[in-house]
Amino acid sequence: MFKCTINGHEVEVPEGASVIEAFKLLKEDIAHYCWHPGLSIAGVCRLCMVQIDDGPRLHIACNTLVKDGMKITNQTEVVKEAVRWGMDFHLINHPLDCPICDQAGECGLQEQYMKYGQYDSSMAEKKVKKRKVVDLGERVVLDSERCILCSRCVRFTDEVTKTNELGIFNRGDHSEIGTFEDQPLDNKYSLNTVDICPVGALTSKDFRFQQRVWYLKDTDSICTGCSTGCSIKVYHNKEGLFRVKPVFNEKVNGHWMCDEGRDLYKHVNAPVRLKQILKSVGNEWFPLGLERALDHLNEAFSKAENISVLITAQHTVEEYKALKNWAQQLQDKTINFVYWKNNPESFDSFDGLLIRGDKNPNTKGLLEAGFEFADASVLDSSDLVLAPMPENPAVYPKYMEKLEQLSKLQTQLCLLSVSNITQHETINFADGTLAIPMKTAFEKAGHFINHQGLTQKIHKGRVIVKAALGLDELLQAIKIGKWIQPQLLKSRKTNESSKVSGELW
Amino acid sequence: MNEYIPQADKEFILKELKRYETPISALIPSLFCIQKRHGWVPAEAVKELSLLSDLPESRINEVLNFYTMFNKKPVGQLHVQVCCNVSCAMNGGRELAKHICETYKVGFEQVSPCGTVTVSPVECLGACDKAPMMQVGQAYYEDLTNESALEVLEKLAFEKAKVSAHV
Ligand code: SF4
Ligand code: SF4
Ligand code: FES
Ligand code: FES
Numbered sequence: 004m005f006k007c008t009i010n011g012h013e014v015e016v017p018e019g020a021s022v023i024e025a026f027k028l029l030k031e032d033i034a035h036y037c038w039h040p041g042l043s044i045a046g047v048c049r050l051c052m053v054q055i056d057d058g059p060r061l062h063i064a065c066n067t068l069v070k071d072g073m074k075i076t077n078q079t080e081v082v083k084e085a086v087r088w089g090m091d092f093h094l095i096n097h098p099l100d101c102p103i104c105d106q107a108g109e110c111g112l113q114e115q116y117m118k119y120g121q122y123d124s125s126m127a128e129k130k131v132k133k134r135k136v137v138d139l140g141e142r143v144v145l146d147s148e149r150c151i152l153c154s155r156c157v158r159f160t161d162e163v164t165k166t167n168e169l170g171i172f173n174r175g176d177h178s179e180i181g182t183f184e185d186q187p188l189d190n191k192y193s194l195n196t197v198d199i200c201p202v203g204a205l206t207s208k209d210f211r212f213q214q215r216v217w218y219l220k221d222t223d224s225i226c227t228g229c230s231t232g233c234s235i236k237v238y239h240n241k242e243g244l245f246r247v248k249p250v251f252n253e254k255v256n257g258h259w260m261c262d263e264g265r266d267l268y269k270h271v272n273a274p275v276r277l278k279q280i281l282k283s284v285g286n287e288w289f290p291l292g293l294e295r296a297l298d299h300l301n302e303a304f305s306k307a308e309n310i311s312v313l314i315t316a317q318h319t320v321e322e323y324k325a326l327k328n329w330a331q332q333l334q335d336k337t338i339n340f341v342y343w344k345n346n347p348e349s350f351d352s353f354d355g356l357l358i359r360g361d362k363n364p365n366t367k368g369l370l371e372a373g374f375e376f377a378d379a380s381v382l383d384s385s386d387l388v389l390a391p392m393p394e395n396p397a398v399y400p401k402y403m404e405k406l407e408q409l410s411k412l413q414t415q416l417c418l419l420s421v422s423n424i425t426q427h428e429t430i431n432f433a434d435g436t437l438a439i440p441m442k443t444a445f446e447k448a449g450h451f452i453n454h455q456g457l458t459q460k461i462h463k464g465r466v467i468v469k470a471a472l473g474l475d476e477l478l479q480a481i482k483i484g485k486w487i488q489p490q491l492l493k494s495r496k497t498n499e500s501s502k503v504s505g506e507l508w
Numbered sequence: 509m510n511e512y513i514p515q516a517d518k519e520f521i522l523k524e525l526k527r528y529e530t531p532i533s534a535l536i537p538s539l540f541c542i543q544k545r546h547g548w549v550p551a552e553a554v555k556e557l558s559l560l561s562d563l564p565e566s567r568i569n570e571v572l573n574f575y576t577m578f579n580k581k582p583v584g585q586l587h588v589q590v591c592c593n594v595s596c597a598m599n600g601g602r603e604l605a606k607h608i609c610e611t612y613k614v615g616f617e618q619v620s621p622c623g624t625v626t627v628s629p630v631e632c633l634g635a636c637d638k639a640p641m642m643q644v645g646q647a648y649y650e651d652l653t654n655e656s657a658l659e660v661l662e663k664l665a666f667e668k669a670k671v672s673a674h675v
Contacts, residue, residue: 157566167564172573183565184551 007073022064022075023051033077034086034115036093038065048093050115052085053077061085086119131176140187142194142208142262147179150204156180156196163259164356166190180204191358195259198248209265210246214238219245222464225451227317227394227444228264230361232453235260237268237445239465244268244445254457261358270395270421271443276468277423283436288425293470293480296437300481303415303435304336307387311339313405314374315393316363318474319449319461322391323365323372325475339377339385342369345399359454362398364444367452382409391419391474394443406430419474440471447473512553513560517541521560531561535571539578547587548579576630583626584619585668586661589643592629595636604640605629607654608661624665 004015009029016025021044026033036048044066051064053075061082064075076082093112101107123130133147157169157180168188172181182188188196197207219238226233226247234252238245247268249260269275280296281288291299304310310333312326330338344350345362352360363369382388388409393399409416413433418424419441425432444451448463472480513521520541524534538561542553549572558565572578579587590596590605605616609627614620616627635641638650642657649660 160566161564167566170564170566170570172569174574183554183569 005069005071005073007069007071007075009075010078011076016069020069022053022055022062022067022069022073025069025075026064026077031077032118033064034089034119035065036111036115048089050086050089050093051077052082052089054079054082083119086115087121090115090119091121133179134181137181137185138187139182139205140189140193143188143197144206144208144211145180146204146206147181149202150180150200151202152178152180153201155199155201156205159196159199160188160190163195164190164192169196191261191263191354192259192356194262194265195249199258207246214240214242214245220465222445222462223250224445224461224464225364225453225459226260226264226267227364227451228261228267228362229357229359230316230363230366230454231255231357231359232364232451232457232459233260233264233357234459235264237464239445241465243272243467244465254455255453255459256357259357261356263358267395268445271445271467273467275422276471277420277425277438277440278468279440279470281425281438283425283432283438284434286431288438291437296439297480299435299437300417303387303417303437304333304481307336307385307415309337309339309381309385309387311341311377311382311385311388313341313343313382313388313390314369315343315345315391315399315402316361316366316369317393317395317444318365318369318391319444319447319451320365320368320372320458321449322474323369323374325478327372327374329478329481339381340374341379341382342374342376343379343399343402343405345393346401361454362395363393364451364453367454367456368450368458371452379405382414383412385414387415387417389417389419391441391477392421392424394421394441396422403427403430409433410436419472419477421471439477440468442471442473442476443467446471449473511556512546512550513542513556514545517545518560521557525561531563532567532571534561535563535568536575539568539572543578548582581617582619584624586625586644586664587628588625588661589628589630589633591631591633591635591639591641591643593632593636595632595639596641599639601640602629604642604652604654604657608657611658625661 005018006013006015007025009025009031012029012031014025014029016028023033023035023038034050036050037045038051046063046066049063052061053064054077055062055067056074097112101110101113104110107113135146135148137145137147139145152171154171157171160166160169168182168186168190169180170183171178173179194207197205219240221236221238224235224237226235233256234250235247236250237247245268247265249256249258251258280291280293282291282299314326346360349360382405390406393402396402406416407430410430410432415433416436418436418438420438421441421443425438444461445464446466448461450458450460452458521534521538524537525531528534538557539549542549542557546553554565554568554572557568572580588608590601590608592602592605605627608625609615612620612622612625614625614627616629619626633641633643633648635648635650640652641648641650642652644660644664649657
């Protein structure tokens with residue numbers, strides 16, 4: 004055995020061991036590309052440079068054998084300089100497009116670069132160091148060194164939101180984006196600055212480092228956050244939805260959208276969703292296949308004398324039409340439609356830019372569908388309430404209270420819900436209540452009519468919950484039930500089958 | 509309110525604001541007025557100026573940060589700006605700046621422990637023929653040596669102390 008010292012630590016190695024093996028034994032860091040413990044020695048990458056004793060020249064660790072008493076180091080400036088130059092030579096002809104290289108993230112060259120790279124470019128002047136990972140408030144992060152000072156973000160807060168938070172401070176190459184006294188950038192449209200920043204200087208806290216954008220597909224849609232109905236693109240892959248960005252629409256939102264609208268994708272993703280049909284029996288929920296659920300529903304609908312539909316303006320024009328048709332088929336029943344607004348006090352408010360107090364994408368569509376609405380008090384005397392719930396119950400604070408009240412009255416509910424309502428802590432749903440997973444606007448196609456009466460199309464994007472139904476699909480299924488032969492179902496054109504379904508009750 | 513911009517300054521600033529086509533043009537005289545009062549421009553004064561002029565704080569901050577003549581943090585009783593540009597540097601300006609720092613035991617841009625000076629190395633002040641030179645407050649002191657510069661500073665510091673003793 005030979006004793007040697009590596010970066011000040013003593014180690015014993017068997018005779019014939021190379022210096023690099025001694026480094027590895029000690030788990031000391033040493034750069035190397037060509038050396039591999041399972042292969043012969045090549046000594047060509049010249050990166051494993053070490054200094055031995057006070058020798059005048061550097062040695063490569065992979066092709067130098069340890070001798071007893073050797074003092075070896077790779078921590079001196081001379082060694083580091085040599086490794087740095089070695090890196091430089093390796094990079095002369097190497098492309099500098101790591102982001103599109105498949106090895107990125109586990110590449111030896113990248114790893115060495117992180118340790119020895121010359122972060123400063125070869126320009127004679129020193130690079131000005133600026134602030135990194137600056138917290139610009141609730142939603143935005145700034146990396147000043149990446150900013151190219153185009154001033155788009157400054158002009159956005161000056162001209163669009165008129166909140167004037169951002170400015171370019173200092174002068175010349177010390178110029179930097181910032182806010183006065185580092186106050187937060189907390190206007191309701193702040194993420195637009197991230198969209199318009201041409202580089203990686205402003206990034207979204209919600210999205211940064213979540214996904215590489217080239218792994219995302221996008222679907223055109225309409226924001227369901229309020230009756231403005233901004234044109235958007237939704238970005239998704241098989242793991243779910245990741246972000247929402249505005250699409251230029253001269254008639255509606257121009258180039259922008261609000262920050263809240265960008266959060267709406269979150270309730271679409273799987274963890275928060277209701278994934279199968281559940282039936283409540285004795286305060287517990289049991290899964291039900293569609294077939295049995297339809298049986299149950301048909302029975303419930305035929306028994307019920309007084310049926311109410313608690314509707315919000317969160318569904319498509321097509322769904323309202325289906326609802327209207329369905330009701331017309333049930334002539335022998337009383338069906339009351341109750342139109343539930345999210346928040347009557349702020350319903351008509353408008354912030355002057357985009358955000359409206361009417362938190363529904365299709366209020367006009369609902370009103371134009373020609374329903375006759377009853378007073379909400381009819382709900383209390385109903386024995387069955389069909390409740391296609393708002394997608395985002397958070398903007399309907401009183402809605403859940405109403406469901407709780409009805410459940411206390413032992414009213415049977417047929418809930419069509421995006422979120423997993425069965426997890427609700429305080430509501431004890433009446434026996435026979437059904438919770439059916441509902442499609443979100445991102446999972447179905449159709450039309451919304453916005454506050455100005457503009458009919459806009461939404462496209463079917465990625466389906467996150469396979470079992471989810473649209474309101475129209477549910478009604479269709481109820482209408483057809485199991486009485487209709489499957490082939491009839493397929494060849495069905497328009498109203499034929501609805502006649503048949505009229506006899507169901 | 510009005511803690512950082514007292515009534516007299518406020519009147520001056522309001523007059524300046526009326527003088528130009530746009531309020532932003534009045535920023536430099538307004539900021540100088542604030543600096544004259546405090547020796548530097550505190551953030552609270554910017555906030556007050558923002559209310560007074562109806563200009564966003566970030567706009568004022570842009571101007572404030574652009575010019576080195578505005579002090580963004582407190583300075584000593586004497587703000588000593590030593591020219592370190594070509595002519596002065598050739599005649600020992602940089603050494604002079606360092607010498608003053610060492611004497612008052614202070615680094616550049618800081619307030620000396622005694623509170624007397626803040627030394628800033630600056631670019632050409634247009635008195636190259638009398639290099640090396642320094643500016644203290646509004647006044648130029650030229651053809652300096654290490655000794656003559658310190659003499660000037662001691663005298664000025666003494667006068668300041670006398671004035672504040674009177675007050
Ligand atoms: S938009 Fe981006 S690059 Fe342009 S000034 Fe703002 S932070 Fe810098
Ligand atoms: S303004 Fe309304 S429609 Fe537009 S993004 Fe915001 S919530 Fe969505
Ligand atoms: S100067 Fe033309 S785009 Fe910037
Ligand atoms: S170089 Fe010092 S005044 Fe010009």
